[in-house]
Amino acid sequence: MTRFMAWLIVLGLTFTLGPLSVARAEDPGCDDKVDVCEIVIVEPGDPSDPKPGEPGTPRKKVVPDCADIAADGVVAPLGVTLSDLGLDDSDHSGWVRMTCLIAGEEMWLWFDPAENAESIARTLLARLQLQPPKVGWTPTTTGAMGYVGVPTWLWVAEPGRLTWGPATISAAGVSLTARAESVTWSMGNGDEVRCANKGTPWRKGMGAEPSPTCGYLYERQGTYRVTATVHWVARWSGYGRSGAIPLSLSQERTLEVGEIQVIVNR
Template sequence: MTFLWWLPAAPDAVTRADAEAAARRVLASLGLTAIDLGIHPRGDTVDRMGYVGWHTWLWAESPSDRQWGPVEARATDSGISVSLSARVAEVTWEMGNGDSLACQRGTAWSESRTQGGRNVASPDCGYVYAEDGRYTVTATSEWAVDWTAAGYTGTLPLTLSRSADVMVGELQSVAVGG
């Protein structure tokens, strides 16, 4: 006598591509956003215009966890358990004239930090314009997103950007004798 046993088919093994795709979907659900731009002088009106040769301070303005991190998440996507850890690794500031610089969070400008509003350089993230004009300043946050799912691990790149228009004028003086 012969017995046949029917066993259910083994579930398909989770591939690295499946695990990474699940991690990407969990990442997309987190609602991470670009930083709000802290710029001084703001340059958004004639009264708050920046000046040629003046130190412009740049910083992440009051960043929330969703703008800076770290953000930790655990979720199940398509039956795959995913763990994520996301944080901003660096901010690249494009100054609108072809120049760029990389910074961390930066230091917010204040009168006390500049001895009453003097032309003092930012301690960690600043720029000096050499020509007057209108510039579009863009801050791009480079995120490092570490993930683990189904026995796989990796890092997902994520970039988020925000821009602001800045006016830079030129101060000129005339010495009159007499």
Template sequence: MLRRIIALLAMLGASFVVVVAMAPAANADGCDVDEETGEVVCEDEEDGGGNGGNGGDGGDTGGSSTCNYNGREIPCTGPGGSVWSSLHECWIGPSAGELGEDLQPPAGQTKEDGAWHVCYFPPPGSSWEYTWVQTGEVVTIDPVVLAQRAIASMDLDPIQIGIVPESGPNRVGLVGLPVWMWVDSPTDDTFGPITASASEGSVSVSATASVSSIVWDMGDGTTVTCTGKGTPYADHYGKQDSPTCGHRYEKMSTDQPDGAYQVTATSHWVVEWAGGGQSGTIEFDLTTDALPIRIGEAQVLT
């Protein structure tokens, strides 16, 4: 066993040709092989580079090559430059070479159909073993990672709030009168739809993102969920309710911090992606900064 491990470690230092497509740009510093036991040891990374399908709270969804394994992120490149395989759930390393000469191909396979390769398992679990990799099999980055990179490249932002009564020190709405909310000056990166793609090696993923709904927190303990961009207010509407997205305050805001209700709008983004033989949906939220809205009561003179 020790002879096999020593020979294996020697192979890691040499260049090798495998039937898998080697994915570029991955950090192998996080994983090492214990020379005595052959165990694969990976250090926890402070900066994984992905937001697990969030992507909307400032998390970095692109840049580094991280792959998914049992719900956690691991480097896409393992010991000796081995490449993560979602199919085999291990890092595929060099061909077994002479060490695999006495290993027979799986039933129904011949040596022309593939080769035995070193297969490193992430902890916890076994250290490594040989696995059969068929000729022409491609091992590349997880398509979900590329979908996250595509989302990051969109540079999405929260909406700009359009609201009447307006925000400002000299602006005051009245209790009981209709409040209108809408998306002010919508753009592709604040409301969608917007499409972007990302590629690595032979895998390319395209993603399209759009806002499916907006949840308005009115600051008075109520929320209003609206689909669509809403209807901008115009003077000729008078005291009509908004036909698409509105609210009415029942109390003055004088007892609120700074004497105003703090209104926020949370956009719910839905991203449909496809590529690398897979497809899926990623959802996340983006929330605006709070906007103060002052509400008072009309004074009746007698």
């Protein structure tokens, strides 16, 4: 038996036309024609950032494990064509391939991109490795106490491509752009504040007025575990198909709230 036939027997038992496991957050597949993912990060309001395909676009070679790619298909050794696999008929004319790893050895994953466009999009979303927000609020001094009846300002601190977006990635004929669309603040007492923006950072001299965009007023003293959940939407398109993938990422922080004591001397 030839080495090629042995590979096909082993791979046929494990991978032939069966659903592979959902991709993890690291190392999804890329277009095998260049063996790179084209990743474009766009900072809001910065027209100087490169667009897909323009010079300066960051590129990184990625070779994932075959089992991490969320696509149905056939895995074969490098160089094995659809014809070699007996799949050179009209039903498989549109199939493409990605490079992936089995036990550290590079292989080709052949699959129908039209049937797996959303799976590819989810794999690309995982590759972005979006991050939870950094919580910003008043009082701004670390360890300082908030006060009952004094407005607490809420915002996403240091928003960037991975904590607010937008961030764009494309590979294997699919493009995806993820951006945050709202934030839900769970205030630790059962109340929630939904803000359709990242909030307004408080600056010295702004006083104790309520936030113009996102804030809350505590009525009781106590220790509150505040959770900021950023709601993302990743919109993708490719091979004549498109869709949107929701994603939420959260961060927690503890806020001490006390009461202002008024002492009257007589």
